[in-house]
Amino acid sequence: MRRKRPVPTAFTLIELLVVVAIISILSALAVVNLQHAKERANQARCAANLKAIAYALYAYRLDHNRYPLADGTAGPQESMGQTTPGDGPAANGSWDGVPRVLVRLGYLSSESYLxxxxxxxxxxxxxxxxxxxxxxxxALDTGGPIGAPNNVDRDSHDIWYARCLWVPVEYSFNPSAKDVRYPHGEDHDRENALMSNGRVELRNGREDFRRAFGISSP
Ligand SMILES: [Zn+2]
Structure with missing residues (x-):
């Protein structure tokens, strides 16, 4: 008499491994998509912040007949016009912090915009x-020196007013330095920039640096 093969009632090891492999691939894709979605949301929020800063600057200018000077010292206090090389959020006294006076005087409703x-x-x-x-x-009308040669502020027709790139002073002239931080984009060389006509654009700051200083791409 022929014996019947037993009917399998549980997963084999191979089946289990296949299922585990499929799940891990799917979850890896989901994590990547989530990160992209999060970064796109950050870019949009960043652009909205810079727009708010633009309106605050225009309003300040209406009231005071000029734009405010930058905060020269990084920190929680106002330091308009006090440029301390190496201690500002950006580089060398030409790019410093968006002034906190905009928050104190109510042109910006919260410091989170900064x-x-x-x-x-x-x-x-x-x-x-x-x-x-x-x-x-x-930038024009701040009362600061106009058009210093170390500014990446003239891009064919517009002046850059504000940006989210941070450059330590020691790397001002070396956009390839490792410590230059570009906050947005998959290749991490993107930043939002507020232009003098009020537009906000996602820019490749590294390329703009290179063009401004005549440095060829590596
Ligand atoms: Zn940003």
Whole structure:
């Protein structure tokens, strides 16, 4: 008499491994998509912050007949016009912090507008203060020196007013330095920039640096 093969009632090891492999591939895809969605949301929030800063600057200018000077010292206090090389959020006194006076006088309703959302995720407290939006101290009408040669502020027709790139002073002239931080984009060389005509654009700051200084791409 022929014996019947037993009917399998449980998963074999192979089946289990196949299922585990499929699940891990699907979850990896989901994580990547989630990160992209989060970064796109950060870019949009960042652009909205810079728009708010633009309106605040215009309103300040209506009231005071000029734009405010930048905050030269990174930190929780106002320091309009006090440029301390190496201590500002950006570089060398030409790019310093968006002035806190905009918050104190109510042109911005909250200090959260002063920080790029991508940096808010990475840094807290004192460390975050060094990553305030950079503001072009030598932009027209601030009363600061106009058109210093170390500014990436003239891009064919527009002047850059504010941006979320942070450049330590020691790397001002070396956009390839490792410590230059570009907050947005998959290749991490993108930043939102507020242009003098009020537009906000996602820019490749590294390329703009290279063009401005005549450095060829590697
Ligand atoms: Zn940003």
């Amino acid at each position: 920080f790029c959302p991508s940096y808010r995720e990475q840094f807290q407290g004192d460390r975050l203060q060094r990553f305030r939006y950079a503001y072009n101290n030598s």
